[in-house]
Each structure stands twice: as C-alpha cells, then as structure tokens.
Amino acid sequence: MSQKKPRLESQDQDDHFQCPICYEDWKRKGEHRLVSLACGHLFGNSCIRRWAADSRNDSCPICQKIIKTSKIRNVLPIKLVVQDTSQIDELSKELNSLKSQIKEKQNALELSKLALSLCQRELEKAKKAHIPSQ
Known part of the structure; x- marks a missing residue:
C-alpha cells in the first residue's frame, strides 16, 4: 500500500517569489538559485534536490509528476524579482x-x-x- 504524499499548495506566481518548500525567497545565484522541473514548477535548487534525494519524495511537491534530477534546469529570470x-x-x-x-x-x-x-x-x-x- 503506497503512502500518500502531502501536496504543497501552488501559489499565485504573480504575487509570490518564494520557494514552495522552504518559503524563502529565491536567489539569483548560489545553492538556492531558481530552478524549474520538467513539469514547469519553480523551486530553490537546494530544496528540490534535497526533496528529490529523499527516497520517499521522488515526485514534484506540487503536481506529483516524477522528478528527474537531470531535467532540473536553472531559470534565468527576465521579469522575475529574486533576492540578491x-x-x-x-x-x-x-x-x-x-x-x-x-x-x-x-x-x-x-x-x-x-x-x-x-x-x-x-x-x-x-x-x-x-x-x-x-
């Protein structure tokens, strides 16, 4: 019997510039820089990699699609404000x-x-x- 994983609520991306895992602001560079999964959801790099490394959390915290760490992409924001x-x-x-x-x-x-x-x-x-x- 598989255990249900808690889903994190998706936030309105126009109003919030925070990682939905730790609720910290995304960074422009460094460990918590902004990254995207293949499903398109945005996270802080260190948070989503830690999430994916946990054997129980092999799917996106928002949509539950399987996470492939090779598909994690850095996001180069154009209009998005991130904290430096x-x-x-x-x-x-x-x-x-x-x-x-x-x-x-x-x-x-x-x-x-x-x-x-x-x-x-x-x-x-x-x-x-x-x-x-x-």
Whole structure:
C-alpha cells in the first residue's frame, strides 16, 4: 500500500517569489538559485534536490509528476524579482569579523586592567618597603 504524499499548495506566481518548500525567497545565484522541473514548477535548487534525494519524495511537491534530477534546469529570470543577498552576506561576514575584533579588544583590555592592578599593588608594596615610618 503506497503512502500518500502531502501536496504543497501552488501559489499565485504573480504575487509570490518564494520557494514552495522552504518559503524563502529565491536567489539569483548560489545553492538556492531558481530552478524549474520538467513539469514547469519553480523551486530553490537546494530544496528540490534535497526533496528529490529523499527516497520517499521522488515526485514534484506540487503536481506529483516524477522528478528527474537531470531535467532540473536553472531559470534565468527576465521579469522575475529574486533576492540578491550577496551584499547582506558580505556585511554579515564583516559584522562577525568586527564582533570578533571587539571580543579580542575586550579580552586585551581585561588583561591590561589586571596587569595594571598587579603593578599598582607592587608599587604600594615597594613604597611601604622603602619609605621609613615616622
């Protein structure tokens, strides 16, 4: 007895520019770039390949036609707006780098404060040892 596969609802393509598997915006390039199956339905490349690799999901999530990974085609959008996250990705890397630098500086500052405190203690000891009591 075969198990029924859940069908994903087809979305109005004029209003939505999202992968119907993960609901993320399609990308212009990279792992989640826009691709089409032989049946014509559009997905993010990484999502549909992961879907097809799952032995239970060998058909299109929308129309249930068999997926042939050799028939997955990149879509070069003319009018379709896809999200280009390259600038966001670049800024995110820069932010992470700056956060790392801040942590390094905070650690260096704490070490400097500790060293200063030790030097101040040594100075006080030296003063007490070399200044005669009156």
